[in-house]
Amino acid sequence: MLQKAIADSGYTMATPIQAKAIPLVLEGRDVMGAAQTGTGKTAAFSLPLLQKMLKHETSSVSPARHPVRALVLAPTRELADQVANNIKAYAKHSKLRVAVVFGGVDMKPQTLELKQGVEVLIATPGRLLDHIEAKNCVLNQVEYVVLDEADRMLDIGFLPDLQRILSYLPKARQTLLFSATFSGEIKKLAESYLQNPVLVEVARPNATASTVEQRFYSVSTDDKRQAVVKVLADRGIKQAIVFVNSKLGCARLARSLERDGLKTNALHGDKSQDERLKALASFKAGETDVLVCTDVAARGLDIADLPCVINFDVPFNAEDYVHRIGRTGRAGASGVAITLVTKDDSRLVGDIEKLIKKKLELEPLELDTSRPRFEPREGRPDRSERGSRRGWDDGPAPARAYSPPKAPPRDPFFDKPYEPSSAAEPAWEQKAAVPAGRVSPNIKPKRKVAALFSAKKAD
Incomplete structure (x- = not known):
């Protein structure tokens, strides 16, 4: 079944990382695989794991007959989705169920798929912890764990999440760690969670492809x-x-x-x-x-x-x-x-x-x-046809004839100089006339108070 899926994928020859890692994974050894990116690391760990899990495949519809047996952790959503698509293509002729969970999307469809039972689960650490806390998946029967691009997971701060996830897993398991680069922190992580790992390097670490x-x-x-x-x-x-x-x-x-x-x-x-x-x-x-x-x-x-x-x-x-x-x-x-x-x-x-x-x-x-x-592109109008706004990088605008705006007519009265009147009294010396019978509003009237004794009469 796997050979048919491999032929459908167009593979004719194993890459160096696949040729070295696949036999070790089939033997049950923990592996640290380092290879240049683009050399087929996904197939190097997924094909032997699927081969080992074929003994568990069943056509039963009971979720209990489809527990999570292989867990693949990836640092980004795009990588998790790509790995899942590859593994689904390799397992399409078998009865093994494959699912992927990652953040940024609704949890309900993922929850429904997990509760129906899956054998291979690909996940990003954060969303997997969400499902664990919601009791949507149980990891007590996991036999194989893969840390894909583990150095990237450490770079973006996933180490605490990794430690929590690995604490939910059985200690008797096979752990694989694949990455394009290996730092000192990755080797410390491997010493903590891998048992006597075999280091597989098919190229100088951090080398770029000659092509x-x-x-x-x-x-x-x-x-x-x-x-x-x-x-x-x-x-x-x-x-x-x-x-x-x-x-x-x-x-x-x-x-x-x-x-x-x-x-x-x-x-x-x-x-x-x-x-x-x-x-x-x-x-x-x-x-x-x-x-x-x-x-x-x-x-x-x-x-x-x-x-x-x-x-x-x-x-x-x-x-x-x-x-x-x-x-x-x-x-x-x-x-x-x-x-x-x-x-x-x-x-x-x-x-x-x-x-x-x-x-x-x-x-x-x-x-x-x-x-x-x-x-x-054909069928896509140019910017001039779309009538969009001109941007800072659209080049110089076409020249236009400039005509100055016409000035409004002026009133000659406002052009005359100030001429004070000799007969008029300055405004600051003028006293406001108070009409008879009225008091300025600024002057408060005296308050009348009742007297205990009557006023003294004049002699």
């Missing part, structure tokens, strides 16, 4: 957006992922590239999960030219035949550079990774050089004064 052409261009901050448009136009690149460091910069750049004629989508943490999944699906379907995203999309996402990755901002963490450019040049395909470097990025570039142990050469990038502009 990816890496170019570094020196530009100013104000010219970055124009540099992205020029690179895409000059190289004839139809699709690219552009990475930025901030959510606000991600949204702004997406709007600017849209005005340049590119079909663009933004992907960052402030978007709802439904918007993020739709943006990713649109890009994979070829309906989007450029996907501008933060590092939420830097880990594990598999986009077939992606030709180019552009680092609009140099990443703060050098290891994120390895993951970013790993979105292209996957499964032996060729790709290009372009990084735009300003004069303030010298320290960050130095960190990347130390990590990948390679000297990076900065190249100048000549920008044309006439900015390259992409033709709009």
Whole structure:
């Protein structure tokens, strides 16, 4: 059954990480797998686990006959969804049930699926804890645990959540840890939760794929957006992922590239999960030219035949550079990774050089004064036809004949100089006349008080 699913997926030969890890997993050993991103780590741990769980498959509809036996933890929602899709494809000819839970969406459909019973559960740590606290899933029969991209989970503060989740699991289990990079913290985590793990490394740690052409261009901050448009136009690149460091910069750049004629989508943490999944699906379907995203999309996402990755901002963490450019040049395909470097990025570039142990050469990038502009897609009107507002990057406005506004007619009385009247008394010397029988409102009348004795009569 698994062989048929593998053939349906188009696999003909095992990758190095798969060839080394699969036999160890089948033997029941705990494994720490390190390999370049895009080399098939998901299949390396999922295929042997599914093979071992085939003995438990049943056609019973009772949820009790389908307990969670394998738990896969992933750091991001997109990665969890992708891993789930891959495992579902591998298990489609078996009776094993596969489910995925992650945040940003309603819990009710997930709860309904969990209560029907699943053998393989893929989850992000936060949402899994929500289901555990709501008693929607029980993990006391878990036999296999996979920590996928564990270094990323530690980077974004999931260590306390990991420790809580692992405390719910049986101690007698097989634990697998797969990642593209291994830091000292990851090795400490492995010492705490893995038993005599076997380290599997098929490439130098933190190495970049040889199929990816890496170019570094020196530009100013104000010219970055124009540099992205020029690179895409000059190289004839139809699709690219552009990475930025901030959510606000991600949204702004997406709007600017849209005005340049590119079909663009933004992907960052402030978007709802439904918007993020739709943006990713649109890009994979070829309906989007450029996907501008933060590092939420830097880990594990598999986009077939992606030709180019552009680092609009140099990443703060050098290891994120390895993951970013790993979105292209996957499964032996060729790709290009372009990084735009300003004069303030010298320290960050130095960190990347130390990590990948390679000297990076900065190249100048000549920008044309006439900015390259992409033709709009068929059926999509140009900005001039849509009548949209002019933006700061739309070029100079057409010249118009200037005519000064006509001044309103003036009253000559107001142009005369002041001439005081000799007969008139100054206003400050004039005394206000008080009409007879009336008292000024500013003068309060004396209060009349009754006397005990009558007034003394004059002699």
